[in-house]
Amino acid sequence: MRKTMLPPQRHSRLKRMAVTALALAGLGVAAYFGTGSIGWAVLLLVVGVPVLVLPVMLLIGMVLEARENPEPE
Numbered sequence: 001m002r003k004t005m006l007p008p009q010r011h012s013r014l015k016r017m018a019v020t021a022l023a024l025a026g027l028g029v030a031a032y033f034g035t036g037s038i039g040w041a042v043l044l045l046v047v048g049v050p051v052l053v054l055p056v057m058l059l060i061g062m063v064l065e066a067r068e069n070p071e072p073e
Helices: 008-035 038-068
Strands: none
Touching: 008 038
């Protein structure tokens, strides 16, 4: 059995990128079937994904920052 030559952290990063790409492709297909138009599907992906993802990333960042630097009492 041959092992992969990639270091573990790079392998997991590639796996995460592949899952993200598949999720975006799935959203694109769902948007296409929901709207019936490729133009609207692309617009929903280009505008909708950042609108949904950025606030979640900001919230996660704020929680992690609060854990690292708790306010003194």
